[in-house]
Amino acid sequence: MELPLTKTGIVGLDQLLGGGIPVGWSTILSGEPGAGKTCLSVGFLVQGIKEYNEPGIFCSFNESKKELFLTQLAFGYDLQKYEAEKQFLLLDLSYGRALGDGQLALQQYKLDLPALTKRLKEAIDSINAKRLVIDPLTIISLLFDDIREIRYNMFRFFDVIRRFGVTSLAIAETQGEDVYSVEEFLAAGIIRLYNERSGAKRQRGIEIIKMRGVNHKRGIFPFSITNQGIIVSPDVEMPS
Ligand SMILES: Nc1ncnc2c1ncn2[C@@H]1O[C@H](COP(=O)(O)OP(=O)(O)OP(=O)(O)O)[C@@H](O)[C@H]1O
Ligand SMILES: [Mg+2]
Structure with a gap:
């Protein structure tokens, strides 16, 4: 049996991938500041909508909805239009950026990890999404103090997301070329x-x-x- 693949639709990337990303799995998209993580992940959602009729969810901890709608116009991505057409939904949790702490950021929205996954599930169901982006996933590791807890909770998080049936890109902010985060081992x-x-x-x-x-x-x-x-x-x- 062949592994079904989700085509990213990004020019040249599916050739590198030998077809695409396995359907329903989580892939980490990592890189240093300004590397192009947000641009690529929004491209993944927009191509999904335009080429494959697959609605998408963007969960943003870094940029506010207003900022993201504006910055992505530079790449020709009209997110406001896709939102109006119910093909795209943005969960704006960008308050975390100011605090730089996952705990405080999510508390602000009265969210913990189970509540966050519930919000994601509701969003996915509301537009029958097939693609999901979490930008960045790194904020979730800030919810926990030690590496065992981070690993355990990340594992559970990936497991839950997988059961949602969406193909996801989770963004990891990296600090150097050969340094890998827990989520990179698990994804x-x-x-x-x-x-x-x-x-x-x-x-x-x-x-x-x-x-x-x-x-x-x-x-x-x-x-x-x-x-x-x-x-x-x-x-x-x-x-x-
Ligand atoms: N119209 C454009 N044409 C070419 N390059 C652009 C254009 N608009 C923005 N850029 C480049 O894209 C970069 C933004 O990439 P992006 O926001 O996706 O990076 P990122 O990896 O998500 O960064 P961060 O870690 O800050 O979130 C800008 O820093 C700029 O160099
Ligand atoms: Mg970014």
Whole structure:
């Protein structure tokens, strides 16, 4: 039996992925600040709506709805329109950014992890969503004090999300190339974005570090952020 795949619809990315992301699984999208995580993940939802008739949910802890609707217009993503058409729904939990603490952020909304998953489920059901983005998932690890608790709760969270039947991209904010977070070990896949400096220049790169059950391309490939979103060049390897 073949593993069903969700096509991201992002130019060049499905070729790197050997088809797409396994349906119903969670993939981590990680990278440093400004790497393009939000742009790529919104592109995943927008392509889902436009090309595959799959509604999507964006759960935002970083940018407010107003900000996100505005910043994503730069890539041609008219989220307000998809919201009006009930193809897109944004859960705006952006208060956390100001506090920098998961506990306080969620308390502000009277949410704990079970309450958050309930909110997500309601949102998914309300528009029959097939795709989900959590930006960033990192905030959930701030809810817990020790690594065992983080691992246990992340595991449970992934398990619950999986039962919702949505294919999800969960964003992880990384602090360096070879540092991996707990969620990256637990997730079925990892897509890493780089913004590498060489002298005075920077080059954007993307790598599929793992994707369980999928024969994906290995290595870092260049991509650019354009006014039509992300464009990956799957046939050119980055110069080493
Ligand atoms: N129209 C555009 N064309 C090309 N590049 C753009 C355009 N608009 C924004 N950018 C680039 O995209 C970057 C934003 O990417 P994005 O917000 O997706 O990064 P991120 O990884 O989510 O960052 P953070 O960690 O801050 O959340 C900007 O920093 C800018 O360099
Ligand atoms: Mg972002």
